[in-house]
Every structure is written in C-alpha cells, then in structure tokens.
Amino acid sequence: MALLEIRNLHASIEGTEILKGINLVVNPGEVHSIMGPNGSGKSTLARVLAGEECYDVTEGEILFKGKDLLEFEPDERACMGLFMAFQYPVEVPGVSTKYFLKAAVNAKRKYHGQEELDAVEFLKLVKEKLELVHMDQSLLNRAVNEGFSGGEKKRAEIFQMAMLEPVLSVLDETDSGLDIDALKIVSEGVNKLRNEERGFVVITHYQRLLNYIVPDFVHVLMDGRIVKSGNKELAIELEANGYSLLNGTAKAPITV
C-alpha cells in the first residue's frame, strides 16, 4: 500500500485557490522532492498535509496508509506517523524543549497503546538522537526554539523528527537559510533516518539540498499543480534552466 496518495487535491485559503489539483503517490522507502518557485503552493501542500485549519480542502482526497487523512486532527496525524518539519519553526517561550518532546513522544506512545517512557529511557533516546544532528544536551533546558539561530532551529526540527520516528516526513524548505555546514548536518540526519519503510517529501526551492538528500523522484509544482515529474536529473536541469521554461506549459499532472 502506498504511504501517501494525494488525488486531485484542491485547497484554498480565504476563498483563494492555492492548490489546483495535486496528484502524488509516495511509497515506503521513497524520497520525493517537490520544487517550484515562490508562491507555487509548496508550503500550502505541506501545511494541508499536517492539518492546518485555515486551509479549506475543496476537492480531492488524501490517503495516508490507506486512511482518509482529512478526517484527522493535526495531533492525530502526528501520532499516526506523519511529521512536518516547519519552514519557520515556532518559538514557544516558557516551555522547555525537554517537556515539549516528552509530551510529544508520550502522546504518540499513548495513541498506540504503549507505556509512557520513563525519565531514564527518555534521556537515553534523546542522547542517541541528538548525535544525529550534532546538538548538545543543553538544548533540552532551552525553551522551544526560543532564541535559536536559524541553523539551530532547522537542526532541532530534524532532531524532533528523529525522536518521533515518523513513517512519512514532510520537510518544508528545511534547507532555506542554512549555510553549507548546517545543510550537511541536516542532510546527514535525514539520510540516517532513511529506510525501506519510511517516505520523505522534501520541499525545496534550491537544487543544492538534493546533492545531499538524493531524491528518487522530483516534481515541479507551479501555480498549484505538478507540471513535471522526473528523476533527480530533473532537478539539475531546473537548476541550469530555471523554472521559466516550464511557465505556462502546465499540462495534466504526471504521477510516477
């Protein structure tokens, strides 16, 4: 069964249609990259998947592990194994990263009928996952994302992803604003989590990221539709020629 199946998805915000018929299938083990110019609907797609309230899905459906994803609240989606790394991770003053993560991990465990982690097990897991993104344990006592540098915020997102072990991860421009060192760390973190069960949707504006996270498929999103799909060569082609060549040539979306 496909991990994610998006069929003819239309979504709008305050009456303005942003997504105009997206079709996409992600199977376990696959990494799909979605590229596209600003305003093409990339982040909207990510946020609709995560379940943000302000978007109205007007047509189409999303199946996640065969279930109608739109039926579920954002927290239920997370517990079911969907993770979105935010383009702009949100600062939550007054709430320590430790408390936040513990609540998140245990919410998921509870959802699956598992015992909550005790303090020792939790710390062990934290240590292991922090290494993936080269972060220090002092992170735990800092308020969630508060005062983090841009790079720290993105690394913290990947750390959270590692902690929650999702089956489908949607990375919303995780590379934007990162210097090359941070980009390598983030990519390395993602690559270590790749396996035959997990799927990734990597949304990016730049081909650069795809040198480090090598996708199986590349899709070009323009004006709310996927106008072209291909393999990683497509990304290189786009980098060379830009999106302009594709402009106005949108045909029926192709799905791989």
Add this chain to the structure above:
Amino acid sequence: MTTQALVESTSLLDAFDTLDAASPIHTLRAQAFETFQANGFPTLRDEQWRYTNVKPIAKGRFSLANPDAGQVDAERLREHLLHETPCHQLVFINGKFDESSSDLGELNSGVRLETLASVIANDFASIIEILDSTTDIHREAFTALNSSFMADGVFLHVPRGVELDKPVHVVFITVPGGEPIMTHPRVLVVAEESSKATIVETYATVGEGVYFTNTVTEIIAANNATIDHYKIERESDEAFHISSLNVTQGRDTNVTSHNFTLGGKLVRNHLNCFLKDEGCNSTFNGLVMAHDKQHVDNYLRIDHLMPNCNSWEYYKTILDDHAKSIFTGRIYVAQDAQKTDAKQTSANLLLSDTAHVTTKPQLEIFADDVKCTHGATIGQLEEEQMFYLQARGIDAASARSLLIYAFANETISEVKVKEIRDTLEAVLLDRLPQGHQLQGGL
C-alpha cells in the same frame, strides 16, 4: 460630607460605634473615620476609579467580622498555610490573631515580629509615628477606612544589619457567616539600614458567604535594605477585596513585590511606591487569573523622586469567561530624578470573546535624561504555536493548557519560596484542562 457618603456609611457608623473608645489607637481611628466620612467612597467620576465601581461595597452593609469565628474547618485552613518551609507564620481569622494555628518561631536577635493588637495595647508609642506615614488617607478612601477600623495585623521591625533568615508568612482568613462581614488587616514592615526580609501575605476564606477584605500594607525600607514581598490573593467568588501596598524606599534599597490575584468577585490592588533617595531598585510583578464575572483592577503608582533609580513592572493577565481586568501603571518622574530607568509591561491573554481588558500606562516625566518605556499586549493564544504543538502530536486541549501555563509560569517561577511557588502552580494547573499532566514544571 456628600449625601451619598452619609447614607451609605450608616452601617459603617454603627460598626465604628462598636469600637473601644478607650483604646490607645482611638484618636487615630477617629481622625481617619472623620476623613473617610468627609470624602466618602470613590465613584466612577474619580480618575483613579474610572473603571471600578465600588457601589456594591458602599451599599454592602458590612459589619465587623466576629473574631470568634467558632470552629474553623482545619482541612481547608491547612491548604493556605506553609508546612515544609521553615518560616514565621502568623494566622489571623476574621481579623484576629489565631495563636493555635500560628508559629512565630525563633527570631533573629533584635527583630520585632508582633501582632498589631499587642503593639497597640502595650507599646503603641513605638509605632504611632510610623503608622500611616507611607499612606495618604485624604486621597485614599479605603486606606482611611482601614485606619478607622484597624485592630490587628502584623508589625515587623528588622534592625540594622539583620537579615531575617526565614520568611514571614502572614495569613488572613475570613470565615463568613450569614450577614456580610468585613475585615481591615494591617501589615507594617520597617526594615532598618542594610537589613533584609521576605514577607508573604496570603488572603483566603474558609466557608461560604459575602465578605469584604480591606487591607493595607506599609513597607518602609531604609538605606540599603532588601525586601522581598509576595501577596497571594485566593479569596472566594463572593469576596470583595481591596488592598493597598505602600512602599517608601531609601538610598540603594531593593524592593520586590509579586502580586498574585486568583480569586475575588471584585478586586482592587493599589500600589504606591516612593523612591525617596538615589540608587533604588523596585520590581513589581503581577499575575491575574480571572474567570466567570471576576473584576480585577490593578492600579500602580511609582514616584521617582531622586536620580539613578530603576523600576520594573511586569503584569500578566489571563482572563476567561466574562472576566474583566484593568491595569493602570502610573510612573511619575520628578525633575530631580535624572537617569531614571523605568520599564512597564502589561501582557494580557484573553481566552474568551467576552473577557475584557483595559490597560493604561500613564507617564508623567519632568526630568530630561531618563529612560521610560511601556508596552502592552492583548491577545489570544497564538494560532501558530497551537498548530506547532498539535503537529507534534499534542492534542488541542493539552496544547492550550500548556501555552497558558507557560504564560503564567514566567511570573510564578520568580517566587523564591518553593512551597508558595508549588501552591500557585497547583492552583493554576487545577484550572487548566489536562493540567495535571503539566505537574512538575516545564
């Protein structure tokens, strides 16, 4: 005397007549009552009282609480006392010192910690000059009213160079009966040069019924003294609570006061702080958590009279249902008070569409080399934060509680007495859905 004042204070006249005219304090009381009668209760026409109508108090026909309250529910009393913290604990029931539930403990040498009643009876001369030296009964009706009826409370005198090693916890419990009752507690703190003390005031009730607490606290901090003060107000939803905290600070003093308003039907907290010499630091923080139809009014006035003083005010409000909150922060900077640094913040969280906040900074600056800032925010929970928490698997109700808790905890975490901090946290968590999950802190 205005007609309104005449008519409405009839019950107060009756109450005043019951006082012992032979008491050493009687002259002072009589003068205060005369002043009160001349001015009457404030009305909405008074600028300082524009948002709070005290008519229900004026018309309340309160009689003085019977100090012999009879059997007090020990379990419910217990929850307002400190148990694990070594402290000097003074409990007052219906305005009168209750020896059996109090524990004065060992005092540092030379420290006077006595009930006001005993000082009035035995040594009134030692406080006659100090009492009401920080207040203005002509301008503040409720202080005049307190002075008219004051009978008991606490006198703390910390001599020069002495640091009180344990906090003083003063607990005022009202046990309401059938008829509306009132108490007028008084706390007087004198910290001599280079001394240090922590004072916690708790106001609460055991039992049901309408009552009115009208309390006045005076803190006189001499040069280089340090005072850490807390006021925890946990009155019932039938209570009227008017408080006035009056502070005068000498050179290089540090005064911190945290005000927690958790209960009461109508609450007004008045603060007057006078920075009378150079190098003062003052911190006045507050947290209001109100729901139902609670009305809470915080009125703060800080007078910077001399150069090089700093004052910080940070008041937070969380309102639900039809609750109403008013914050007025008045900062006066005299011409001589150069290099004043005054910062004021009012942050308000509205949890319902029907809650109401008024926040009003008032800066009056007559010096030209000062830094005075103020900021006010009024908002709902951040949707983006809610979404972020939910996107990590935390359900909406828990996420909401978590964010409210985080907002309030910033103030609660500043309380240095752990047991008080834990109590405040417990009260907060108790009000939040799934709050128990947040036990143990963030």
